[in-house]
Amino acid sequence: MIEFDALAKRYGAYEAVHPLTLTVRRGEVFGFLGPNGAGKTTTIRMMMGILVPSSGRVLVDGLDCHRDAAQVKRHVGYLPDNPIFYDYLRGREILRFVGEMHGLARPAAAVRADALLDEFGLDEVAEEFAVNYSMGMKKKLGLACALVHDPAVLILDEPINGLDPRAARDVQDLLIGRAAAGKTIFVSTHLLDMAQRMCDRVGIIHRGRLAATGSLDELRGEADASLEEVFLRITDPAAVP
Numbered sequence: 001m002i003e004f005d006a007l008a009k010r011y012g013a014y015e016a017v018h019p020l021t022l023t024v025r026r027g028e029v030f031g032f033l034g035p036n037g038a039g040k041t042t043t044i045r046m047m048m049g050i051l052v053p054s055s056g057r058v059l060v061d062g063l064d065c066h067r068d069a070a071q072v073k074r075h076v077g078y079l080p081d082n083p084i085f086y087d088y089l090r091g092r093e094i095l096r097f098v099g100e101m102h103g104l105a106r107p108a109a110a111v112r113a114d115a116l117l118d119e120f121g122l123d124e125v126a127e128e129f130a131v132n133y134s135m136g137m138k139k140k141l142g143l144a145c146a147l148v149h150d151p152a153v154l155i156l157d158e159p160i161n162g163l164d165p166r167a168a169r170d171v172q173d174l175l176i177g178r179a180a181a182g183k184t185i186f187v188s189t190h191l192l193d194m195a196q197r198m199c200d201r202v203g204i205i206h207r208g209r210l211a212a213t214g215s216l217d218e219l220r221g222e223a224d225a226s227l228e229e230v231f232l233r234i235t236d237p238a239a240v241p
């Protein structure tokens, strides 16, 4: 379970995330939707202990993401918006290294890395340097790194942004598999197709404020508007925040 309790972030005088209160249930796939600059990455960086909240807090399975940041990392798999690797390590080496950093014994990390490389279709490039990976391969490797310690919770920042349709579908299928296995997934995106395919509930963030939350049916409402119509209405630049 993820509990946001009036979590807020200011950059100087600029309020990037207004106090955010929200609960994501265990086993739920929650889509955090918003246009560019809405505050999605800032929120996720607070969840990962990378940014210090200006006020409020966020808890993952009872652990405070700021105070207990190290424990949270054991519990959570994180895919950053732009995964960066040691360029001159090979895919397999990176995944083993991340596994060992999470406390797996060397043989166990090797077995786990091989299984994920196989599942993610990266086995053919496993001996290639990550610097030579395509964007799709980097996202898949990043996701494999997020999963190497079999965390209960996944926090994913724009997992299919910039991917071609096949790679995007591959990544979504991998995530849908994880959701079916009971993982709690918090995924930020501005790609509504993905939200529609994967998410149990979504929240729409606009100018740092959570403007709407609910299941897709709830957001579409009685008018049965498409998610795109709902999103465009809520995030209309002319709308008063």
Ligand SMILES: Nc1ncnc2c1ncn2[C@@H]1O[C@H](COP(=O)(O)OP(=O)(O)OP(=O)(O)O)[C@@H](O)[C@H]1O
Binding pocket: 011, 014, 016, 034, 035, 036, 037, 038, 039, 040, 041, 042, 043, 190
């Ligand atoms: N370090 C910073 N200093 C000042 N302002 C910042 C900083 N980081 C982000 N911002 C501002 O905070 C707001 C929210 O940014 P954030 O990156 O969280 O948005 P986002 O929803 O993830 O956007 P995108 O979809 O474009 O990645 C933006 O207006 C951004 O310019």
